Amino acid sequence: MLKQATALAAVLSPLVILAAVVPASSSDSNVDLSDKYIITLKSSADMAAHIDHVQALQEAQTAQDSAVTFTGVKHQYNISDYQAYSGHFHPSVMAQLHSHADIDLIEPDTLMRAAAVVTQSDASSSLTLISHRGLSQDHKGYPYDSTAGQNMYAYVIDTGVDVGHKDFEGRAYNAHMVDKKAGFEDKAAHGTAVAGIIGSKTFGVAKKVKILSVKAMEEPTGPLSDTMAGFDWAVKDIIAHKRRQRSVINISLTGEHSASFNRAVGAAFRQGVTTVAAAGNDGKEVKESSPGSAPEAITVASTNLHRVRAKESNFGAGITIFAPGEEILSTAPGGESKPVSGTSMAAAHVTGIAVYVAGVKRFADPRSLKNIIVKLATPKVVGDVKGSPNLFAYNNGGSTVGLLTGEIPRPPRVIGGGQLP
Structure with missing residues (x-):
């Protein structure tokens, strides 16, 4: 019924933001992403074994240097043939991972940012x-x-x-x-x-x-x-x-x-x-x-x-x-x-x-x-x-016309639109 109604060198990668138009912020985020990375494994890698290995490296490094706490693996991602993880790792651990045979890609974690959702007084229905x-x-x-x-x-x-x-x-x-x-x-x-x-x-x-x-x-x-x-x-x-x-x-x-x-x-x-x-x-x-x-x-x-x-x-x-x-x-x-x-x-x-x-x-x-x-x-x-x-x-x-069969009528030629008011 119708109704009417990439590489470790990229550490300085630019920030990730909400895709709403937002005013620029004059202050930086307090979120610290130092030494935090997203690491993608080859599809042939044994992810569980690899994670165990990384955690063991992290624990060994922590035993040697306890001045700074590195939390290790935080998230694991596993979708079909895509497998990856992210976390906070000691530089010496990263140096070993950078040449590890299991790893396909290492990217720095980046920051999502939004100041506020823009409000405008003259909004109209779309x-x-x-x-x-x-x-x-x-x-x-x-x-x-x-x-x-x-x-x-x-x-x-x-x-x-x-x-x-x-x-x-x-x-x-x-x-x-x-x-x-x-x-x-x-x-x-x-x-x-x-x-x-x-x-x-x-x-x-x-x-x-x-x-x-x-x-x-x-x-x-x-x-x-x-x-x-x-x-x-x-x-x-x-x-x-x-x-x-x-x-x-x-x-x-x-x-x-x-x-x-x-x-x-x-x-x-x-x-x-x-x-x-x-x-x-x-x-x-x-x-x-x-x-x-x-x-x-x-x-x-x-x-x-x-x-x-x-x-x-x-x-x-x-x-x-x-x-x-x-x-x-x-x-x-x-x-x-x-x-x-x-x-x-x-x-x-x-x-x-x-x-x-x-x-x-x-x-x-x-x-x-x-x-x-x-x-x-x-x-x-x-x-x-x-x-x-x-x-x-x-x-x-x-209308549901054409949706059930996939035979969508060719759109008519439309006059208007795409012009500045």
Whole structure:
């Protein structure tokens, strides 16, 4: 029914940030990532034996030099043929690991950072944009399937979600937190906004989806290794509950290129798990960021409400699709609503479309789902794409026509859009 409504030398790697547009911070984070690394093993390595060996090296070094405490292995990642770990290691231990036969890649752990979610007083609804091909003033409201997202799951790896917000109607759950000492509260207000665009009653694309909050950060700052731990947990939970065809992971976090994170996204893809990633807000080529540069991700760039690329949005051939990301009204902690901006919000729109489409028809694998989202998109309406595919996200007008068969009608030629107001 339709309703209207890389190398050790890279220690100085740039920071990873939330993919919402945030004001620059004048103070540095208190999180110390000195001597902390993400280490990827060869697929042929015996991970358990290797971890035992590393811990033994660490303990031996600690016995010799107890002046500084090195905690050793903190997280382990194991998705399909991707296996890695992260932790805090003595320099002498790292010197031995750097030439170890088991190791394929060593990267420094980096820092996630966000000052605050931007608020703007003139926010408008973006749902009309993704449910109509053109920008005509005659297009009113948001046509959508009233069952959109039903029996589907969106895993939101972020700063937490205010699951008690009335607009989630009891469909949001605290599923996991990486730091067991932290509570589930969304202090940064970022994850709640992302979840609201995916599936809240008022602001959501898929208004029946279940939201599973995977909290990777307690404050607006936190290590990349923790976000990877949240991702690893989500993939395993999806597989354990046999939800491959009924789940989508949303990562509205972004940072400098990380081969480790990209490989994890690729491994999840091969296991049948779909990942939607924000492109990032650096105004640069998306190939320089992660996880948006992972070829297997559905990578989303941002536009304003006139379908012109947001000036902060990353761009390039690695983009999959554009979606609204400026002046978007969504849920906020405490039962509130606030306007937000950034590729975080663009990614959330596409995650909502993905769970809607996958709920209509169970696609065989993430590639098939990605292809149908691309096929549905409205072409050649985005301005200033800077080498990105000129595709704008579309929910099929709320119709199931073509979704069951995969025979999507060719989009009509659209006049308007992509123009500065």
